Structures are given as structure tokens and as C-alpha cells.
Amino acid sequence: MDTDEREHVIEVTGLRRVYGGGFEAVRGITFSVARGEIFALLGTNGAGKTSTVELLEGLAAPAGGRVRVLGRDPFRERAAVRPRTGVMLQEGGFPSELTVAETARMWAGCTSGARPEAEALDLVGLAGRRSVRVKQLSGGERRRLDLALALLGDPEVLFLDEPTTGLDAEGRRATWELVRTLRAAGTTVLLTTHYLEEAEGLADRLAILHEGRIAVSGTPAEVTAGRPARMSFELPDGYFLGDLPPLADLGVCGHECDGRVVRLRTTRLQRTATGVLTWAERAGVELGALDVRSASLEEAFLGIAGEREAAA
Numbered sequence: 176m177d178t179d180e181r182e183h184v185i186e187v188t189g190l191r192r193v194y195g196g197g198f199e200a201v202r203g204i205t206f207s208v209a210r211g212e213i214f215a216l217l218g219t220n221g222a223g224k225t226s227t228v229e230l231l232e233g234l235a236a237p238a239g240g241r242v243r244v245l246g247r248d249p250f251r252e253r254a255a256v257r258p259r260t261g262v263m264l265q266e267g268g269f270p271s272e273l274t275v276a277e278t279a280r281m282w283a284g285c286t287s288g289a290r291p292e293a294e295a296l297d298l299v300g301l302a303g304r305r306s307v308r309v310k311q312l313s314g315g316e317r318r319r320l321d322l323a324l325a326l327l328g329d330p331e332v333l334f335l336d337e338p339t340t341g342l343d344a345e346g347r348r349a350t351w352e353l354v355r356t357l358r359a360a361g362t363t364v365l366l367t368t369h370y371l372e373e374a375e376g377l378a379d380r381l382a383i384l385h386e387g388r389i390a391v392s393g394t395p396a397e398v399t400a401g402r403p404a405r406m407s408f409e410l411p412d413g414y415f416l417g418d419l420p421p422l423a424d425l426g427v428c429g430h431e432c433d434g435r436v437v438r439l440r441t442t443r444l445q446r447t448a449t450g451v452l453t454w455a456e457r458a459g460v461e462l463g464a465l466d467v468r469s470a471s472l473e474e475a476f477l478g479i480a481g482e483r484e485a486a487a
């Protein structure tokens with residue numbers, strides 16, 4: 176089913192957030208998230224991700240614009256919206272003397288229709304740590320406990336603020352798997368992250384925020400479309416960049432040459448790669464450290480940040 180045909184569980188229109196001193200952290204953003212979608216908010220430090228998520232969670236009222244979660248105003252109708260959402264904040268801040276199981280039980284007591292705490296702990300791989308005190312958990316285990324608590328109410332909508340920060344590679348992958356499983360069960364997930372590969376691999380759609388505004392949004396493929404791909408290689412001794420066919424003929428839109436290492440940026444990757452490799456083959460040249468990669472979210476992200484700074 177097309178995104179437009181599905182129910183929009185989160186709808187944000189012209190949303191603004193202004194802090195006490197008059198600083199406008201969120202400057203009129205618009206996006207929507209369909210039921211069962213994973214949507215990622217990306218951005219540099221201070222771009223406004225947490226400020227936005229807090230408005231969606233109903234923790235503050237917007238200075239302007241409109242936000243709807245499950246068709247309701249999450250701030251004014253918090254009592255109706257909150258039981259249907261799960262929230263994982265950047266800092267959980269739980270009593271450190273309690274054990275993992277006690278913390279989950281305490282939280283379950285405040286959660287309507289909570290699933291058994293053992294089930295929530297099992298989902299995040301903390302079943303074996305039930306009797307450990309929270310203060311003895313590693314940073315990554317605390318993040319997983321935060322996630323377990325967000326899952327206690329079996330929420331329809333899950334807000335995850337930097338869910339994998341502090342997790343090792345295995346913990347991160349396990350969290351991604353869990354989020355995918357939740358999506359398959361129909362849960363809608365909005366997450367913020369600094370890990371571009373997390374957004375690229377997990378999100379159905381994403382938005383990159385910059386200074387309180389959405390710089391670009393869409394599927395990962397849409398966001399990277401039009402961004403240049405890269406090709407790099409090392410020429411053997413005695414060969415120089417000028418020995419290659421004219422770079423413009425190869426579709427190259429930018430290049431760097433550092434000694435014998437050549438880095439090309441291209442909007443026509445197949446043409447560039449074919450041209451360079453055909454030249455090397457004909458010249459009997461063995462290219463070292465050959466690397467060819469299509470545009471990634473990282474390039475889009477760095478490109479957007481760079482372009483905005485240059486414009487400023």
C-alpha cells in the first residue's frame with residue numbers, strides 16, 4: 176500500500192518550538208508518519224531533533240503549528256495519547272539502587288495494560304540481568320533497560336531518542352532487529368539518531384534537520400538520489416592523473432589527487448568506472464586500493480551541512 180493511502184499516525188504541520196530566552200529551536204517543520212513505518216530524524220548537534228520529539232511526546236506545547244499523534248493533540252489530550260505510546264528518552268534517570276526487575280515492575284505499575292516485565296526484559300536481551308542493580312549496569316545495558324520500559328505497554332507508537340547510543344556493534348544490531356520485528360507487528364516508530372547507517376538500514380523514510388528546519392526528507396534512496404558517487408584508486412609509479420582520459424568525458428564532477436591516490440566524485444558512476452577500468456586494462460595498469468561506492472546517506476548528510484554552512 177502507498178504511504179499516502181495509509182493512516183497517518185503522526186502528523187506534524189508547521190511545527191515551532193521556542194525556548195524561554197526566545198530561541199527558536201524548531202522553525203516550522205512538516206512531516207507525517209504512516210502506521211507501521213519507521214521514520215528517522217537526523218541532524219547535527221542542536222538541529223532540533225529532541226526538541227521536536229518532545230513535542231510529539233506531549234512533554235511541551237508547540238509555539239506554533241500543529242502536531243497530532245493517533246489523531247489527537249499529544250499535549251492537550253495527553254491522558255488519551257500517552258497509554259498508546261512508548262517513550263525512550265535520551266536519559267532514563269531511574270533509581271540506581273533498584274534491580275532491573277524491580278525497576279521494570281515499578282514501571283509496569285504505572286503503565287496501563289503492561290505486558291509481563293520478564294517478557295519486556297527478554298525482548299531486549301536483559302533476562303539474565305534481572306537481579307542486577309541499575310547502578311551496576313553498563314551504559315549499553317541501561318539503554319536496553321530504557322527500551323524495555325518503553326515496550327512495557329506494548330505501544331502502537333514508539334519514540335526512540337538515540338536508542339543505540341553507547342551500544343556495542345552487537346547490541347546495536349540486536350536493537351535494529353527488535354525494531355524491525357516491532358514494525359512487522361504494526362508498531363509505528365519515530366527515532367532520532369546520529370548513526371547514518373542506522374537510518375539508512377532501518378528507516379522507511381527520514382528527514383534531515385538543520386537549524387530547526389527540514390533540509391531534505393524522503394526514503395533513504397530519495398535522499399541520496401542526485402548525490403555524487405565516489406571512486407578512488409592508486410596509480411602505479413610513473414603514472415599521473417593526466418594519463419587518464421579527460422575526466423569530464425568520464426562524467427567526473429570533482430576530483431582530488433594526493434600523490435598517486437586519486438579520488439573522483441561522479442554523477443555517472445557506471446560511465447566513470449567503465450572509463451577508468453577500460454583505460455587501465457588497455458594500458459596494462461594495475462590500480463591499487465580500488466574502491467567504488469554509490470552515494471550514501473553520509474554523503475547526503477555532509478553535503479547538506481556543508482552547503483548550508485557555505486550559504487550562511
Ligand SMILES: Nc1ncnc2c1ncn2[C@@H]1O[C@H](COP(=O)(O)OP(=O)(O)OP(=O)(O)O)[C@@H](O)[C@H]1O
Pocket residue numbers: 194195196198200218219220221222223224225226227
Ligand atoms: N531548555 C532549553 N532552553 C533553551 N535552549 C534549548 C533548550 N533545550 C535545547 N535548547 C537549544 O535548542 C536547540 C536544539 O536542541 P535539541 O536538543 O533539540 O537538538 P538535537 O538535534 O536533539 O541535538 P543533539 O543531537 O545534540 O541531541 C539547541 O541549540 C539547544 O541548545
